[in-house]
Amino acid sequence: MEIHDLIRLSKIAKSHPLKVIKAIWIFFKEGPKVVAQKIKRQDILEDYNAFMNTQYLKWIRKNYPTKEEIAKQRYTRFKYSPKISIILPVYNTPIKFLEECVQSVLAQSYDNLELCISDDASTEESVKEAVLKYAKKDKRIKYIFRETKGHISEASNSALELATGEYIALLDHDDILWPNALHEIVRVINENSNVNFIYSDEDKIEEDGKFHTEPFFKPNFSPHYLRSVNYITHFTVIRRALVKKVGGFRKDFDGAQDWDLFLRVTRQIKKETIFHIHKILYSWRKSKNSASSNIAAMGVKSYAFSNQKKVLADDLNSRGYSGKILSTQNLGLWRMKYKILNRPLVSIIIPTKDKYEYISKCINSVISKSTYKYYQLIIVDTGSRDERVWNLYSEIQKRYKNLKVLSWEKEFNFSEVCNFGVEKSNGEYLLFLNNDTEIITPSWIENMIEFAQLKDVGAVGCKLLFPNKRIQHAGIVLGIEGGRVKKGVAGHPFKNFYNKKINPGYAKVVDSVRDVAGVTAACLLISRNKFIKIGGFDKNLRIAFNDVDLNLKCLKQGWFNVYTPYSVLRHFESVSVGIPGAKGRLVKEFLGEVGLMHKKWGDLLKNDPYYNKNLTLKNEEYTIDI
Missing domain, CATH: 3.90.550.10 (Spore Coat Polysaccharide Biosynthesis Protein SpsA; Chain A)
Structure with missing residues (x-):
């Protein structure tokens, strides 16, 4: 490590002490050279994020739904108006985050929904009070207070048991739905009678909820990409009968349970029944305990990343292939290495x-x-x-x-x-x-x-x-x-x-x-x-x-x-x-x-299925089309 790396590390220590703890651990395990490389990589990441977020601010001004658009959507009458059951497991959620999350559901321009909340034995009484307060205000809210903590998969299954809609949607307890989210989902369902699985693009919001950052413009269904990284994540809506058919969420894969569910469901259906909406409909909060946070990825939710390997190994075995699941230098990005059959010329x-x-x-x-x-x-x-x-x-x-x-x-x-x-x-x-x-x-x-x-x-x-x-x-x-x-x-x-x-x-x-x-x-x-x-x-x-x-x-x-x-x-x-x-x-x-x-x-x-419509075709830089 050189002197400028140490200066950089001291700056990081002031705002992100957990990162310094990780740096010390890497120093003793992999040496000073690796620490220096990661510091430089962090600098590049910050420069990249600054550039992309500048572009994204321009994009969001053009594309975030206006009040007039939302009002117009409220009067839309679809030929088919399925009930969407939103699954929301909660545990000791900061009240401000939980209220913003619930309010984003109630503010949807499409109203045939139910919000199924499963409290996983929160020790904070204020969480229970908030759930009851909202349930009293809106009959579309269902809830269950679990007596014992079962963690994310069991809590999600409890919420799933409350659901009666034709489709279920997945929502994390501190995240935000855009007001047009369900309207866009139902529009796709009406345009395609064979829909089984829908996902959208997403972005992140800072912990205070004021700034949108880091947009993720995704490709259409990409099964081999999905076996490298859970690129689907949010916002995802699946036919409820399919979720039931595959057995819901599995507790042995906590922290990677969504990825596990996506792989099991998509193995059961034809790719023609999987639809991607080229619009951001979901904002993932960068809170300290969220997987969207780099700090959380370093420690708080390290179990989630270890379970990712189990998810991919299970998928490989379930499809009848042999091979290995290998980690990469990018956290959350994996390599599924297949065994070559015979020795073909x-x-x-x-x-x-x-x-x-x-x-x-x-x-x-x-x-x-x-x-x-x-x-x-x-x-x-x-x-x-x-x-x-x-x-x-x-x-x-x-x-x-x-x-x-x-x-x-x-x-x-x-x-x-x-x-x-x-x-x-x-x-x-x-x-x-x-x-x-x-x-x-x-x-x-x-x-x-x-x-x-x-x-x-x-x-x-x-x-x-x-x-x-x-x-x-x-x-x-x-x-x-x-x-x-x-x-x-x-x-x-x-x-x-x-x-x-x-x-x-x-x-x-x-x-x-x-x-x-x-x-x-x-x-x-x-x-x-x-x-x-x-x-x-x-x-x-x-x-x-x-x-x-x-x-x-x-x-x-x-x-x-x-x-x-x-x-x-x-x-x-x-x-x-x-x-x-x-x-x-x-x-x-x-x-x-x-x-x-x-x-x-x-x-x-004109319509590359693996290149998002919000990305530019004017050059080869993979940047946002403003």
Whole structure:
């Protein structure tokens, strides 16, 4: 640790003494270097939060429902008006927080609701008095005073027993519902008769309830992301019969009981019955005892984080898979590592031409660094004239028998070249790899196969870094505008962000396995059977968007495309072919392929299911659209 780290730590001590206690514990367990890293990370987090909150203040002024809008909603008559039972377990809740919570329910513009309060044997008499006071004022409030403390799951189940509504909604005792929350829920129910599960976006409020901060704009249902982090959290509404069917809340998972419930319920239903509302409807209070508080995460609710591992292990076992649940450097973010079945052959297909310095580095890094040895290399040479390249092929073939060198003598067409490589390969899995890549993670192949082997997964991609260690690829977002393209096709969020200095606020996106619209073919793995089923790469897309098209064909089949941050490669990007609009690339043809993509996928390109509608499409910075 350096002197400025000690100064920073002394400042933290004044306002957050528990953080200093944790720092001392880390110092003795992991050393001064780790403490210094975490202090710097905290500085980055504060800078990130300040920027995002400035943006969010502008957003909330535009989007928080006005009094006029709420008044209009009160007169809305839905064709179907289901009763929503709001489950509210309480225990020694500060009265101010509890009153604000209850009042946010009673202020809803949709009124066919019931508030089911379960007091978990609070020792503060004022809590009971507050519950009785509100119940006397509004007949929609039901309550039960438990005689013995059973903790969060048993208290929630007691509240659930009071419920009579078609749907239940989950609410924490110190949080706030936005006044339009239930109206938006019922609107979705009326628009979709098959609704089983609904969740919304959320933000946080400071302990005093005056300031909204840290918005979380979520993707549509993402099962693999949900098995990395409980991104759904609040506001969640589930058909009551389903909650009953899976047995309600389980006390062995206290602190992670919501996550456990979400996983068990979503395993029982079709993804088409799960809906996400791209609106913030819930504010999570940053009180000292709340899981939304960093201080609480350090100690008060550490049991919750230990139970998260149990939740994921149970889910893995319940789905019939083997594997491990591994913690990460980000608290609350987990890695579900699947066991690879058998030892499938992987065909690594590399289209290439000349560029000796890159193809030699690429091939040698695959051979020397890969810990997975059951692969074959398929080199599709599209017209190299550099003798060093051909000598390289000959040299490698002498010491590596499972290498095929194919010559492509027609005009370059990335799609046709890759399809040709597939025809000449034998692998159960196909791994398309650019010639301008270099392996960083030795287990890169295994880390991709573990997802590609799952029945519901189409394409799998990895994290790609530029030589300067900035991010080049962490999944594809549809519709991002840029350059000569007025109508966006796709882009790479977080492009040119520093990998190791990534804002902690982005960590749950960049550093977790998650479902994405697509992954780049610079490094893309897919099962052979699935590739053939969707017809491979479209030859009409010769130079661009062929990988995006392939991914969208996977989505059309009902498969999820998965990004994994646990396979990392270095990427020099388009050194052989160039960049659209640069010398050597036909701009007219490129723009023609943009038009073809919009003709083929227009509606989907405007509505990426894994990118929130409140985030900008004007750049790749993953910021709020103001």
